[in-house]
Amino acid sequence: MLTTKDMENSYRRMRRLFFGYKVPRASKVKFEISKRLTAVAAYAYHWCSLIKFSYWYFEKYPDELDRTMAHEMIHFCVREKPIHGKGYAKEEKRINKLAVKKLGIENFCTRYSLGRARELRREYLYECPKCGCRRIKRTHSKLIKKLRCYNCWKTIGKADIYMAYKGEW
Ligand SMILES: [Zn+2]
Ligand SMILES: [Zn+2]
Secondary structure (H helix, E strand, O other), X not given: OOOHHHHHHHHHHHHHHHHHHHOOOHHXXXXXEEXXXXXXXXXXXXXXXXXXXXXXXXXXXXXXHHHHHHHXXXXXXXXXXXXXXXXXXXXXXXXXXXXXXXXXXXXXXXXXXXXXXXXXXXXXXXXXXXXXOEEEEOOOOOOHHXXXXXXXXXXXXXXXXXXXXXXXX
């Protein structure tokens, strides 16, 4: 499992290989692993020298550590809007050239990650209008008019069904 120590070591490697003094020393950077990052792989907060990695993304793609770190470090040295604009593209090109020379890897740094950090798992939350008891179902029942509360046996209607993503309510 990914640790903040792994992140720090990766930062040191990438700094040595590609960035040098363009980015702060590893000891001045904060590293965090977040379960709240479900869409993107990582996020760089250059104004407070913080890099967050998605717990989910690195569970899925553990080998993406260095590549993702290099991408986020570009955001430390290029501050522009849109964030993946001309300045970003120029840095990416510079790093990719060096990566071929130093690591023998083509397209080392890319703008896009391999996919969502976590798949969307759509689930439905049923709330009984009478007793308020809740139930979660993976599928949307077509026989919704006949769905009954386990607790008080009241019929649950469409208005009492909420869509939600697991873990977000
Ligand atoms: Zn980016
Ligand atoms: Zn009920």
